Amino acid sequence: MSLPIILYIFAFMFGAAVGSFLNVCICRLPKGESIVFPPSHCTHCDYTIRYYDNIPIVSYLLLGGKCRSCGEPISIQYPVVELLNGLLTLLLFMKFGPTPTFAVLFLLCTALVVITFIDLEHQIIPDVISLPGIVVGFACSFVLPWLSWSDSLIGILLGGGSLLIVAYGYQFLTGKDGMGGGDIKLLAMLGAFLGWRSVLFIIFAASLVGSIIGVSVMLAKGKDGKLAIPFGPFLAAGAVLYIFYGRQIITWYLSLGRGVGG
Numbered sequence: 001m002s003l004p005i006i007l008y009i010f011a012f013m014f015g016a017a018v019g020s021f022l023n024v025c026i027c028r029l030p031k032g033e034s035i036v037f038p039p040s041h042c043t044h045c046d047y048t049i050r051y052y053d054n055i056p057i058v059s060y061l062l063l064g065g066k067c068r069s070c071g072e073p074i075s076i077q078y079p080v081v082e083l084l085n086g087l088l089t090l091l092l093f094m095k096f097g098p099t100p101t102f103a104v105l106f107l108l109c110t111a112l113v114v115i116t117f118i119d120l121e122h123q124i125i126p127d128v129i130s131l132p133g134i135v136v137g138f139a140c141s142f143v144l145p146w147l148s149w150s151d152s153l154i155g156i157l158l159g160g161g162s163l164l165i166v167a168y169g170y171q172f173l174t175g176k177d178g179m180g181g182g183d184i185k186l187l188a189m190l191g192a193f194l195g196w197r198s199v200l201f202i203i204f205a206a207s208l209v210g211s212i213i214g215v216s217v218m219l220a221k222g223k224d225g226k227l228a229i230p231f232g233p234f235l236a237a238g239a240v241l242y243i244f245y246g247r248q249i250i251t252w253y254l255s256l257g258r259g260v261g262g
């Protein structure tokens with residue numbers, strides 16, 4: 001890791017700038033609107049946002065979180081997505097450097113940011129991201145040194161198949177829909193990008209964190225039967241965890257097994 005610090009700063013700024021575009025996707029994809037036209041505008045007064053008010057994170061702070069034209073508050077989601085995407089890009093660049101792996105995982109992480117925020121707000125995972133994502137992930141296996149095409153293909157089948165089984169099982173046992181088809185397509189996409197080994201890790205991590213948060217919410221709000229917490233963000237978080245720490249966690253887990261079993 002001896003790359004000049006200016007490259008790290010650039011990586012963060014690039015990620016934050018892309019985050020600015022991701023905000024547009026998050027707002028418009030669920031409505032079926034174009035993500036390129038019209039240019040960014042205030043959702044209250046339709047004021048077209050000028051380039052000098054469109055600097056990631058900085059503009060939000062300078063404007064005090066309010067529209068320059070009408071003074072209505074701008075959603076905190078905008079700077080949060082920019083900051084999050086900037087940090088993810090920086091961390092990916094620090095770990096992988098200027099490599100095809102960085103480019104592919106950057107693509108995956110930006111898609112996961114969009115999916116997470118759309119799922120949190122609308123409880124849907126748009127097919128326009130997950131279905132092409134499966135194809136792109138599979139195509140990327142031909143340029144990545146650590147992912148073979150068969151690894152990616154099995155990842156797609158395992159990702160799609162395993163959640164399908166869980167979803168049917170849940171429905172069979174409880175008689176209600178617990179997991180959406182969107183989650184299944186997302187996991188197939190993750191399997192395509194990260195290979196089949198990632199799939200079980202991601203399901204396990206997502207279920208663990210999801211249950212902890214789900215139970216906490218139920219305890220805090222009183223048991224209300226129906227939980228409106230989407231599963232997509234947990235799958236996304238599990239995937240990010242796998243990208244950065246998957247190998248270490250799996251190695252650690254296997255060493256535990258050796259310790260106990262001899």
Ligand SMILES: [Zn+2]
Nearest residue numbers: 042045067070
């Ligand atoms: Zn406005």
